[in-house]
Amino acid sequence: MRVAVVGATGYSGVEVIRLLQYHPRIELVKVFSSSQDGVPLRRVFPHLTNIFEKELTLIQEQELIEGVDAVFFATPSGISKEWIPALIDAGVTCIDISGDFRLDVDSYKEWYKKEPAPSQYLEQAVYGLTEVYEAKVKEANLLTNPGCFPTASLLGLAPILKTDWINQNSIIIDAKTGVSGAGRGASLGTHYSELNDNLKAYKLGVHQHIPEIERYASEIAGSPIQVTFTTHLVPMTRGILSTIYVDLAASKQTDEIIELYKDYYKHSPFVRIRPEGEFPSTKEVYASNYCDIGLLADPRTGKLMIISVIDNVVKGAAGQAIQNLNVMQGWDQTTGLLHTPIYP
């Protein structure tokens, strides 16, 4: 299978390229950029020396339509919606790692403050939270890959959302992320001296992942879910840890809940439910496609606490995108993705 990456100079793009080196059934034939033409990608990323020596090409519709079977879009928001409709019409499989196809028309306008993609394409886009939507993913041509925070949060919540054990409107998600989630663009907000040895909350109440989490949490639960969601920037490169608080409506113990989660994810090789008393750290999934989950039903307060960790660049972006392509092609979902986390 011949694929291309659009947005190869960003972190998600170059991670798709890294992971595809291990994929036995995919050939990466083209890498596109919106600004650089004819420059070897290794000049931008010298770590690819001798590993990937292709040149960047300016993005061009005809080349995409004729040259490849599938395209990964790893672009900033607002770009992929300009290109994907024509590609879909031409029969090219599209996997969009950006947020352009995750919301409906109104929500996109409200939260992204931009014009959305045409609604017929929004409607046919399948949300690629693989572990939850595998059946739909199999049938997708236009796959919208989940955001990094929604991935960690929804995987942490899905099994319990399917039950009547919780007070559904009590959900609080306190999310923490490494800096790579902000992309490779230079700004004061990604400046080393401003972030090192520092911790801050940001975008309180206005983060564009709020409507995404609520949309799919509601879909999973089968009833409207509203969440409180905050994000914090942690002085590290990779990793997301979501601490999720839910009021238990029924009296449940930790081991019952662990059992529920293990059962829900029994066919999901990338989700690892930790034993009682063990909570994952972000480094324990570093550079891998795993989502690790620890659980505690606190008998003192009646709260369920869920710790869910991912590598934001892999399971939160490039890895899950390839996992979805695997499913779309009918291959084993782990093809080319079974990497041991880098520790320490």
Next chain:
Amino acid sequence: MRVAVVGATGYSGVEVIRLLQYHPRIELVKVFSSSQDGVPLRRVFPHLTNIFEKELTLIQEQELIEGVDAVFFATPSGISKEWIPALIDAGVTCIDISGDFRLDVDSYKEWYKKEPAPSQYLEQAVYGLTEVYEAKVKEANLLTNPGCFPTASLLGLAPILKTDWINQNSIIIDAKTGVSGAGRGASLGTHYSELNDNLKAYKLGVHQHIPEIERYASEIAGSPIQVTFTTHLVPMTRGILSTIYVDLAASKQTDEIIELYKDYYKHSPFVRIRPEGEFPSTKEVYASNYCDIGLLADPRTGKLMIISVIDNVVKGAAGQAIQNLNVMQGWDQTTGLLHTPIYP
């Protein structure tokens, strides 16, 4: 005034020593250790070369009673309770930075898993959350300095606890700390390669600061308060950020709440309430005695979100201890403590 520091080789102890260099009314005459005798402190902490050249002495009751007017205990839990009763009986002012005198007999046993101090001393200990308990602190002989997490959390909560604007049993505190809070002892839990570029939750549901927060939150509110409290270890040296979630029972807007907080802290020079839309980061109080607080009443969810940051070694330990001694002596509480945060 002649003072001594017991536990001078730990981080809180050496921070007391640093801060006392700037104090115009205190002379630091002795530094004690539980293990080293006759060793210059600069051999343990070479950054003190030419600044503080005294030697460590093994802790001895008689020397403490005769030689000084006040003693700071910056010791691991379980130590100060062995020494303080005799000192108090002998009329020496004691300021305990450890947790030995913060709880009642039963809570201490339950959460610290150790024998508590005799109850008559526990009862006379005054809790030194200066901004809240200034009147009592003025009269104290035995001052128990608040824990680092309780300081950030209770200062973030105090004004709203005094109102009927909230659902009092809805409080969730998601706390994040730098590694210096774990002290200077070497263990896998403080090992650089295990913590760098890593984020983890720890002591979920069992942290000894839970009963401390609940005890004083209840006292401030005038009714029993139970909180959900979690702690996370962030790859940075100093700083605590507490993200606090409270259900607003009354319909209140952010500016009203900011006004409430500004009024409550109008005589508290170390608490800085941020303007609407601005949330503090830990680095903005680095190496200073400030506690900065940002507030948001989210109209979408009806939640109040409070971001409260401190430097755990200063306001969360050594700085607040000196602030309390200032109050106990009738001096201006800022004496020797008005430092600009180190930024970046």
Next chain:
Amino acid sequence: MRVAVVGATGYSGVEVIRLLQYHPRIELVKVFSSSQDGVPLRRVFPHLTNIFEKELTLIQEQELIEGVDAVFFATPSGISKEWIPALIDAGVTCIDISGDFRLDVDSYKEWYKKEPAPSQYLEQAVYGLTEVYEAKVKEANLLTNPGCFPTASLLGLAPILKTDWINQNSIIIDAKTGVSGAGRGASLGTHYSELNDNLKAYKLGVHQHIPEIERYASEIAGSPIQVTFTTHLVPMTRGILSTIYVDLAASKQTDEIIELYKDYYKHSPFVRIRPEGEFPSTKEVYASNYCDIGLLADPRTGKLMIISVIDNVVKGAAGQAIQNLNVMQGWDQTTGLLHTPIYP
């Protein structure tokens, strides 16, 4: 004394402001910026809330001439040379933290690739390596503050350069710096995800501090000195460590060399020579004006190794600038500057 800071939104500028809070004889009356007018500095640096509440003013010659006695320039290279000549002519004392007045006409052109300041001003500028040039600094009106790398390197070399114990053309300086030395401008070169957990060499053979080191090393030695100098970017915010290698021409032992250094710096309170076998780390001078030096004459190889550390923002910029103003005014050089390093 009334002073102003030009370039208050950069790291050196805001550090001058921090340090002047502690200065008993200086009033900071104005802060200037090249781009912002009427904006409170606390909006740029919220850590200054309640501490420094003045507004930024666009830089204006007349205001500088009439309103203040001395001006600190903490500007990028190429700015101060546009303003200083007129100020000097008007009798305003100028302290330039940038590199505009450190080289002669030809060297400036060659290494900075810009037009130099007029040569008469270059000639009257006094190089403010305080410990070495104190007598000249006393007489200066136009003070050019040393670069961060030259400060650490020249203080590490000065005593031995005055002797005939070394092979003068054998000097190699392997310098390592934290990221704050690159300033507050956002670029890929200061991007967190690019620098964290990463180490790199940069500007090999072309760093503009090479001619500065060689000029003053030659002046100190009394004969032409050429050095090999490299720089490395270390994932930390503050601090410079220079590892200096020199061939010993004479057979000298470590203790003799330590004696030489102690004697040379016996009237220099900010230089601390470490005892034999002890080598300073950058954190041991963090946020202070100290330069700490460790020495080893390796009997195996006949090399002298010098480890010299400073905080680049303090002794390498703002602190040394104030130290120089103290000397220029005839005050004790430590006035307002005796801070204990922040550790840990």
Next chain:
Amino acid sequence: MRVAVVGATGYSGVEVIRLLQYHPRIELVKVFSSSQDGVPLRRVFPHLTNIFEKELTLIQEQELIEGVDAVFFATPSGISKEWIPALIDAGVTCIDISGDFRLDVDSYKEWYKKEPAPSQYLEQAVYGLTEVYEAKVKEANLLTNPGCFPTASLLGLAPILKTDWINQNSIIIDAKTGVSGAGRGASLGTHYSELNDNLKAYKLGVHQHIPEIERYASEIAGSPIQVTFTTHLVPMTRGILSTIYVDLAASKQTDEIIELYKDYYKHSPFVRIRPEGEFPSTKEVYASNYCDIGLLADPRTGKLMIISVIDNVVKGAAGQAIQNLNVMQGWDQTTGLLHTPIYP
């Protein structure tokens, strides 16, 4: 091929385990520890959950001799020399990642301050700097894997040592390492708060890698080489960067030297010589087996500067060990080792 790892709870050991997951011809059948018996390795390293579920066994000679074809020793110094002689005598292939077999009897005593292994085993041990000693490695039964600093340093020096272009006794190696090189043992020297945002030199003049570098540099050059070698601890987890300074005796330009290096390493897929003007950073080889080298012949000073970077846990330990086993078995040296560096 059945192999075992002794010392599986350390960083080199667990990295051998990680890398062997990708090896098509090796089965990892046993993991040994000196202190833990019957404990699943995933309890020590939860990132191995579902990936490697074997239990640790206390090290036992008979099990090693009977159960496996080859053993990796990833033990602290002084351990492997107790076990390897018997294994070698029994025909088991041994690959020692520790330093026990790298020096001769006298040097080992002098620098390690311990009793060396019996001299006949020291003599038959082959030094596994694969790119230089491939022919000997092919014949080895007892392979002593190079130290992390010697690997980066000797690969950076080997091509030029074979020429007469340099002054052979002018070599200075200024090495910088991440903290994982210090192992997983907890001590003040690996304590997060002591190392974060800090840089220090250590073991000046007494590092046990000095005699190792000199021994093999001399062997490569064919004449005695003495080097000046210093080490610095950098606040990062993985990575070594060696900055090497050599006096050029002959007038050579950078491009000629790059040509020399490219030619020398033309059959070495893990060494990447960078183009002129480009210098590698440690992150550009993160978690991979590459050694990247940048070169500059400085026309101003006549010095050759060599920047050589590796991941100390991979090319400096576990990766090179597997590369050596590949060569010993006659397989392609890259088998199971072609990983793209993790960036960012």
